Amino acid sequence: MIPFVDLKAQYVSIKSEADAAIQGILNSCQFTLGSEVHAFEEEFAAYSQATHGIGVNTGTSALHLALLAAGVGRGDEVITVPFTFVATVSAIDYTRATPVFVDIDPQTFTLDATALEAAITDKTKAIIPVHLYGQPADMDPILEIAKRHGLVVIEDACQAHGAEYKGRRVGGMSDMTCFSFYPGKNLGAYGEAGMVVTDNPEFARTIRMLRDWGAEKKYHHVLKGYNFRMEGIQGAVLRVKLRRLETWTEARRTAAAHYDRLLAGSGIATPKAMPYARHVYHIYAIRTNHRQAWQDALLGQGIQSGVHYPTPVHLLPAFADLGYSVGRFPHSEQAAKEVLSLPMFAELTAAQCEEVARALRYLATEIAPAPALANAT
Ligand SMILES: Cc1ncc(COP(=O)(O)O)c(C=O)c1O
Numbered sequence: 001m002i003p004f005v006d007l008k009a010q011y012v013s014i015k016s017e018a019d020a021a022i023q024g025i026l027n028s029c030q031f032t033l034g035s036e037v038h039a040f041e042e043e044f045a046a047y048s049q050a051t052h053g054i055g056v057n058t059g060t061s062a063l064h065l066a067l068l069a070a071g072v073g074r075g076d077e078v079i080t081v082p083f084t085f086v087a088t089v090s091a092i093d094y095t096r097a098t099p100v101f102v103d104i105d106p107q108t109f110t111l112d113a114t115a116l117e118a119a120i121t122d123k124t125k126a127i128i129p130v131h132l133y134g135q136p137a138d139m140d141p142i143l144e145i146a147k148r149h150g151l152v153v154i155e156d157a158c159q160a161h162g163a164e165y166k167g168r169r170v171g172g173m174s175d176m177t178c179f180s181f182y183p184g185k186n187l188g189a190y191g192e193a194g195m196v197v198t199d200n201p202e203f204a205r206t207i208r209m210l211r212d213w214g215a216e217k218k219y220h221h222v223l224k225g226y227n228f229r230m231e232g233i234q235g236a237v238l239r240v241k242l243r244r245l246e247t248w249t250e251a252r253r254t255a256a257a258h259y260d261r262l263l264a265g266s267g268i269a270t271p272k273a274m275p276y277a278r279h280v281y282h283i284y285a286i287r288t289n290h291r292q293a294w295q296d297a298l299l300g301q302g303i304q305s306g307v308h309y310p311t312p313v314h315l316l317p318a319f320a321d322l323g324y325s326v327g328r329f330p331h332s333e334q335a336a337k338e339v340l341s342l343p344m345f346a347e348l349t350a351a352q353c354e355e356v357a358r359a360l361r362y363l364a365t366e367i368a369p370a371p372a373l374a375n376a377t
Pocket of ligand 1: 088130158159180182194
C-alpha cells in the first residue's frame with residue numbers, strides 16, 4: 001500500500017522529541033497560548049521572514065482575523081480565486097464582505113494576475129492570492145496592482161510553508177500571510193492550528209486582541225473578538241517539527257523531481273514549477289481526462305490518490321448565493337475536472353515514486369490515453 005500521506009511515518013521519526021514536547025505542556029499546564037506558543041510564533045515568523053507571528057486555532061481563523069484587521073466588512077469586496085479550498089472563501093464570508101473571483105492561470109493553478117484589474121471596483125478592499133499546492137502566485141504584478149489601487153494583500157499560504165518567490169520566503173512580501181498547521185500540511189500540528197505573520201505592528205496588535213476575545217489586557221475587551229487561541233501542545237509540537245521543515249521540504253522536492261523525471265514523455269501533464277518559485281509540493285497534481293478510472297485503477301494496485309478540489313468554490317451549493325454559473329471561470333472548472341494528486345510526503349521513497357509512475361504510464365498507454373493537455377511533458 002502506498003498511502004497518499006503518511007503521518008505515522010513522520011511521527012515515528014520524531015517520537016521521542018514530540019512526546020517530550022507534549023509532556024512538557026502537561027507538566028507546565030500551559031494548555032492555551034503560553035511560552036511554547038510564544039516561542040513558536042517568534043521562530044515561525046523568523047523562518048517566514050516576517051517580524052510578527054500570531055498563533056491561532058486554524059488557518060481559516062488566520063484568514064478571518066487578517067481580513068478583520070484590514071478593516072474588511074459588510075459592503076466590501078475581496079478578490080480571490082475559485083480554485084481553492086473552501087476555507088479561503090468562507091473566511092471572506094465570515095466578515096460579511098462579498099467574495100469576487102478571478103480565474104486561475106491554467107499552468108500554475110494560481111491567480112491570473114492579467115485578469116485581476118478587471119475585477120476591481122470601488123468596493124474592493126483586499127486581494128487574497130492562494131499559493132495553491134505549495135507554489136507561490138506570481139506576486140509582483142499582484143502587489144503592483146494592489147498598490148496602485150490602495151488594496152490590502154493577504155496571502156493564503158496555508159499550503160506553502162517555506163515556499164519562495166524570486167528568492168523571498170512567503171511571509172514577508174505582502175501585508176499579511178496566513179498559514180494552516182492542519183495535521184496533513186507540510187508543517188502539521190497534532191490537532192488544529194494556524195498563524196498570521198506580518199511586518200505591520202498595528203495589524204499584529206489587532207489580530208492578537210481579536211484571537212483572545214478582543215482583550216487589550218485581561219477582562220478589558222476593546223474589540224468584539226473571538227476565542228481563536230493556539231493550544232500549548234500545538235505550539236510545542238510545531239517547534240519540534242519546524243526544526244525539520246527544511247529537510248522535509250527538500251525531501252518533497254526530491255520526490256517531485258523523481259515523479260517529473262519518471263513521467264516525462266508519457267503524455268501525462270505534470271505540475272509546472274515556475275522559474276520564480278521554490279515550489280514546496282504540498283500537493284503534486286497531475287492532470288488527466290480519465291480521473292475516476294485512473295483513481296480506481298491506482299487504488300486497485302494499492303496506490304492512494306486525492307482530488308484537490310473536485311468543485312471550484314463558485315459552483316459549490318454553499319456559495320450559490322453569489323450567483324455564478326458554469327462556464328464563468330473555465331480554467332478553474334477544467335482544473336477541477338482533471339487534477340489528480342499523487343502520494344506526496346517527505347518520507348516517500350524513490351521506489352514508491354517508481355511504482356506510482358509505472359502504474360500511471362501503463363494507464364496512460366493501455367487503459368485510457370490522455371489527449372494532449374496544456375502542460376503535458
Ligand atoms: C488553501 C487553504 N486555505 C485555507 C485552509 C484552511 O486551513 P485550516 O484547515 O487550518 O482552517 C486550508 C487548509 O485546510 C487550505 O488548504
